[in-house]
Amino acid sequence: xxxxxxxxxxxxxxxxxxxxxxxxxxxxxxxxxxxxxxxxxxxxxxxxxxxxxxxxxxxxxxxxxxxxxxxxxxxxxxxxxxxxxxxxxxxxxxxxxxxxxxxxxxxxxxxxxxxxxxxxxxxxxxxxxxxxxxxxxxxxxxxxxxxxxxxxxxxxxxxxxxxxxxxxxxxxxxxxxxxxxxxxxxxxxxxxxxxxxxxxxxxxxxxxxxxxxxxxxxxxxxxxxxxxxxxxxxxxxxxxxxxxxxxxxxxxxxxxxxxxxxxxxxxxxxxxxxxxxxxxxxxxxxxxxxxxxxxxxxxxxxxxxxxxxxxxxxxxxxxxxxxxxxxxxxxxxxxxxxxxxxxxxxxxxxxxxxxxxxxxxxxxxxxxxxxxxxxxxxxxxxxxxxxxxxxxxxxxxxxxxxxxxxxxxxxxxxxxxxxxxxxxxxxxxxxxxxxxxxxxxxxxxxxxxxxxxxxxxxxxx
Amino acid sequence: xxxxxxxxxxxxxxxxxxxxxxxxxxxxxxxxxxxxxxxxxxxxxxxxxxxxxxxxxxxxxxxxxxxxxxxxxxxxxxxxxxxxxxxxxxxxxxxxxxxxxxxxxxxxxxxxxxxxxxxxxxxxxxxxxxxxxxxxxxxxxxxxxxxxxxxxxxxxxxxxxxxxxxxxxxxxxxxxxxxxxxxxxxxxxxxxxxxxxxxxxxxxxxxxxxxxxxxxxxxxxxxxxxxxxxxxxxxxxxxxxxxxxxxxxxxxxxxxxxxxxxxxxxxxxxxxxxxxxxxxxxxxxxxxxxxxxxxxxxxxxxxxxxxxxxxxxxxxxxxxxxxxxxxxxxxxxxxxxxxxxxxxxxxxxxxxxxxxxxxxxxxxxxxxxxxxxxxxxxxxxxxxxxxxxxxxxxxxxxxxxxxxxxxxxxxxxxxxxxxxxxxxxxxxxxxxxxxxxxxxxxxxxxxxxxxxxxxxxxxxxxxxxxxxxxxxxxxxxxxxx
Numbered sequence: 049x050x051x052x053x054x055x056x057x058x059x060x061x062x063x064x065x066x067x068x069x070x071x072x073x074x075x076x077x078x079x080x081x082x083x084x085x086x087x088x089x090x091x092x093x094x095x096x097x098x099x100x101x102x103x104x105x106x107x108x109x110x111x112x113x114x115x116x117x118x119x120x121x122x123x124x125x126x127x128x129x130x131x132x133x134x135x136x137x138x139x140x141x142x143x144x145x146x147x148x149x150x151x152x153x154x155x156x157x158x159x160x161x162x163x164x165x166x167x168x169x170x171x172x173x174x175x176x177x178x179x180x181x182x183x184x185x186x187x188x189x190x191x192x193x194x195x196x197x198x199x200x201x202x203x204x205x206x207x208x209x210x211x212x213x214x215x216x217x218x219x220x221x222x223x224x225x226x227x228x229x230x231x232x233x234x235x236x237x238x239x240x241x242x243x244x245x246x247x248x249x250x251x252x253x254x255x256x257x258x259x260x261x262x263x264x265x266x267x268x269x270x271x272x273x274x275x276x277x278x279x280x281x282x283x284x285x286x287x288x289x290x291x292x293x294x295x296x297x298x299x300x301x302x303x304x305x306x307x308x309x310x311x312x313x314x315x316x317x318x319x320x321x322x323x324x325x326x327x328x329x330x331x332x333x334x335x336x337x338x339x340x341x342x343x344x345x346x347x348x349x350x351x352x353x354x355x356x357x358x359x360x361x362x363x364x365x366x367x368x369x370x371x372x373x374x375x376x377x378x379x380x381x382x383x384x385x386x387x388x389x390x391x392x393x394x395x396x397x398x399x400x401x402x403x404x405x406x407x408x409x410x411x412x413x414x415x416x417x418x419x420x421x422x423x424x425x426x427x428x429x430x431x432x433x434x435x436x437x438x439x440x441x442x443x444x445x446x447x448x449x450x451x452x453x454x455x456x457x458x459x460x461x462x463x464x465x466x467x468x469x470x471x472x473x474x475x476x477x478x479x480x481x482x483x484x485x486x487x488x489x490x491x492x493x494x495x496x497x498x499x500x501x502x503x504x505x506x507x508x509x
Numbered sequence: 510x511x512x513x514x515x516x517x518x519x520x521x522x523x524x525x526x527x528x529x530x531x532x533x534x535x536x537x538x539x540x541x542x543x544x545x546x547x548x549x550x551x552x553x554x555x556x557x558x559x560x561x562x563x564x565x566x567x568x569x570x571x572x573x574x575x576x577x578x579x580x581x582x583x584x585x586x587x588x589x590x591x592x593x594x595x596x597x598x599x600x601x602x603x604x605x606x607x608x609x610x611x612x613x614x615x616x617x618x619x620x621x622x623x624x625x626x627x628x629x630x631x632x633x634x635x636x637x638x639x640x641x642x643x644x645x646x647x648x649x650x651x652x653x654x655x656x657x658x659x660x661x662x663x664x665x666x667x668x669x670x671x672x673x674x675x676x677x678x679x680x681x682x683x684x685x686x687x688x689x690x691x692x693x694x695x696x697x698x699x700x701x702x703x704x705x706x707x708x709x710x711x712x713x714x715x716x717x718x719x720x721x722x723x724x725x726x727x728x729x730x731x732x733x734x735x736x737x738x739x740x741x742x743x744x745x746x747x748x749x750x751x752x753x754x755x756x757x758x759x760x761x762x763x764x765x766x767x768x769x770x771x772x773x774x775x776x777x778x779x780x781x782x783x784x785x786x787x788x789x790x791x792x793x794x795x796x797x798x799x800x801x802x803x804x805x806x807x808x809x810x811x812x813x814x815x816x817x818x819x820x821x822x823x824x825x826x827x828x829x830x831x832x833x834x835x836x837x838x839x840x841x842x843x844x845x846x847x848x849x850x851x852x853x854x855x856x857x858x859x860x861x862x863x864x865x866x867x868x869x870x871x872x873x874x875x876x877x878x879x880x881x882x883x884x885x886x887x888x889x890x891x892x893x894x895x896x897x898x899x900x901x902x903x904x905x906x907x908x909x910x911x912x913x914x915x916x917x918x919x920x921x922x923x924x925x926x927x928x929x930x931x932x933x934x935x936x937x938x939x940x941x942x943x944x945x946x947x948x949x950x951x952x953x954x955x956x957x958x959x960x961x962x963x964x965x966x967x968x969x970x971x972x973x974x975x976x977x978x979x980x981x982x983x984x985x986x987x988x989x990x
Contacts, residue, residue: 096788096789099588099589100589100614101589101590102589102590102591102592102871103589103590103591103592103613103614104591104592104593104594104871105591105592105593105594105606105609105610105613106593106594106595106869107594107595107596107597107606108594108596108869109596123572124572124573124574125573125574125575125576126573126574126575126576127575127576127577128576128577128578128579128596129576129577129578129596130596137576138576141574141576142574144574144649145572145573145574145649148562148569148572148649148650148653149569149572150568150569150570150571152568153570178591178612178613179615200790201789201790203789203790203791204789238790238791248910285758285759315565315672316671316672316708317671317672317708393571393573394570394571394572394573395563395570395571434908434910434916435906435907435908435916437906437908438905438906438907438908438916438917438918439916439918439938441717441918443672443708443715443717444708444715444716444717445715446935446936448918448936448937448938448988448989449916450908450910450914450916450940466914466940466942467940468916468938468940468988470758470936470938470988470989470990471990504758504989504990506758506759506938506940506986506987506988506989507986508914508940508941508942508986
């Protein structure tokens with residue numbers, strides 16, 4: 049029989065929620081309210097040596113209700129129960145929470161919550177169903193195993209498709225709706241050779257739908273990366289010239305995005321201060337943008353948790369901080385407009401969408417020193433950083449992170465057996481010695497290869 | 510609606526799954542699945558009521574109640590399984606989810622292949638004496654006062670503090686598990702955790718220190734918490750680390766303090782003893798039962814029944830009572846941690862370790878309270894045995910790669926010189942591989958203690974306890990500058 053596939057139905061009705069909340073709040077001591085709600089449907093599969101291992105499906109819903117009581121104080125509650133009873137209970141909970149709300153910093157509706165939204169132009173792709181997902185993943189596993197005799201298994205793998213809808217509504221008349229489809233493939237292979245340690249590596253691909261996924265590219269990249277680590281050697285502890293691949297550099301700079309986070313600055317846990325706009329934080333050749341509207345950003349939303357339209361923003365240009373990321377509340381404190389980077393909360397969180405690292409206009413072409421293709425000097429090429437949650441002290445600036453990569457000598461790449469790179473992000477940004485010209489689009493941002501001198505690498509003895 | 514409730518917002522006023530009508534509904538669903546040819550059908554129902562709040566400096570800046578209901582339905586056909594989760598607990602919602610799970614396994618709905626399902630057993634209600642737990646928890650007002658007292662004490666006891674934070678989270682969960690082997694069990698879980706964190710700054714010097722205290726099944730935890738000693742502990746560490754120099758990288762002996770020092774064993778070894786890793790072929794220990802994998806000083810346990818410990822359970826998320834599982838005894842590998850799928854796919858018997866974050870995850874073999882047993886030495890004997898090395902008083906987080914290599918940051922560390930604890934150093938990470946490090950744990954002290962933590966893995970984030978006495982590792986790679 050065909051698999052049960054309930055996709056392609058409307059998951060969430062904004063006007064219906066609006067009517068129900070208006071009904072529930074009628075006559076209650078609530079002066080205003082807003083909500084963020086989402087629903088999703090997902091299918092995913094995992095395989096093991098040609099057999100289905102686990103197939104998953106889910107229907108999820110979530111709603112966050114924010115209410116302002118008669119004293120103007122905010123309370124919030126979240127629930128997965130979108131029934132009338134669930135909504136009523138959430139509003140009651142939010143009201144109760146408002147009685148303990150923070151009187152010193154009261155969020156309000158975003159002044160841009162009714163402003164026109166940017167056109168994302170992301171077509172919604174149809175679900176293909178679990179049976180086809182399984183066939184595709186089995187085929188991918190087979191092809192990957194056939195790439196090299198040393199690739200013995202693909203212990204971590206998954207192919208998933210999802211449909212997601214989100215709304216933001218407030219009592220001032222703002223209604224925002226968006227929907228998105230997304231497909232994900234990850235393959236993580238393990239290779240083994242006699243008397244050698246097993247080596248592993250993986251790749252990820254995202255697309256709007258399964259038919260757009262670069263499956264062959266993911267297979268080829270996983271195989272290439274895994275095999276390239278078979279010939280490994282320990283690395284001596286010391287200071288090295290390091291070239292970060294785009295994925296690795298984006299991971300690192302994202303982990304320290306509190307530098308540009310107005311919420312963190314106000315909370316005293318950022319490396320920046322309120323007056324840091326205009327201050328130099330890196331070499332002049334470095335620029336950084338956040339652009340949640342980039343067409344390559346599969347997870348893009350046209351508005352943030354407070355209904356503010358998403359927009360691109362320059363964070364660093366020519367080495368100087370140009371802007372911070374804001375919620376409604378932090379923007380009001382700084383006297384600027386919100387930037388579309390907030391969550392929905394009694395204290396709204398702030399975070400980047402899609403970082404783009406670029407050479408600035410101050411980059412001096414004549415002083416270009418390094419290139420992955422031509423540099424003969426010994427350097428360490430860092431492919432990916434691991435354990436960022438544990439090895440980054442964002443409020444201190446320090447990091448110490450295990451990595452996958454290679455020691456490159458005279459153009460020859462030798463995989464590094466196990467090692468850690470450590471430093472301080474403020475020093476690192478000043479130690480950038482080159483930014484390559486080619487900007488590479490990854491699944492979580494855009495960056496060229498970034499060259500940094502004098503980073504400490506500890507090898508495992 | 511205008512009065513200030515004494516209860517924490519979002520509080521559930523009924524215990525949803527104590528209603529006997531559920532049995533009939535679940536039997537009907539499981540019977541349907543069995544007749545469609547499923548070898549095994551399991552339904553996990555969940556009802557949660559959580560609250561968290563945050564104090565920054567001397568203000569409550571965030572109160573976040575949340576509640577949820579949902580079901581996870583898992584169907585096995587041979588060794589394959591289909592899993593569907595839904596927030597819709599209506600009869601139709603559950604039936605749709607079951608149909609979807611059966612469809613994934615291409616089971617023929619409507620054709621009665623077999624029906625070995627004999628109905629559910631009588632309810633084993635582990636939650637019957639826990640129905641009032643939620644109401645015995647502190648009110649929001651009490652909780653806020655206590656946490657604000659904590660941040661105020663940080664201010665009094667600390668120096669150069671740029672940010673002070675106190676947090677509290679309460680997670681209440683009612684679960685009902687029903688399966689085609691007759692399993693029918695209900696439980697109520699209550700987890701609470703309290704955190705204190707500071708960021709100290711003086712010029713370019715910075716240090717951030719945090720501590721978490723967590724329990725399960727102790728509604729009065731927050732009331733009984735001693736903020737005075739917690740604040741002293743945090744402030745003392747923050748000040749010591751503020752002016753610490755970066756440690757030099759290298760290979761050296763290390764003494765790891767008790768409590769949260771156990772996170773290394775948890776991450777570097779414990780995960781490799783879960784049948785989810787054995788299934789994948791990613792554990793170097795998969796064929797080592799009965800063999801020496803650690804120094805004979807090491808005996809390691811995973812259990813779910815320490816009173817009040819963060820990882821304790823009355824039953825796991827597959828309805829099985831937890832066991833005390835000896836993982837390693839005097840260096841010899843004895844057992845793996847196994848769940849239902851693990852038993853099916855690897856043959857290792859279930860240990861009451863099937864755990865999941867919520868109904869949106871299928872259960873997987875996961876750790877509970879995991880620790881190295883105490884030895885015979887005094888902690889100072891371990892320090893005195895080291896000429897030049899590192900004392901890791903407080904560990905940060907870490908991770909383990911798919912082939913067992915680990916990396917952990919050390920939050921608070923001191924050099925050991927000539928058998929004495931010397932100056933504080935920062936930026937240290939411990940790097941190694943479980944297979945190589947376990948034989949190098951040569952001394953265990955007699956001061957076993959446990960610490961609460963959260964573990965993220967295949968079935969989501971779950972509450973766990975890690976622990977150990979002070980231990981000495983003869984030689985380990987220390988990452989630094």
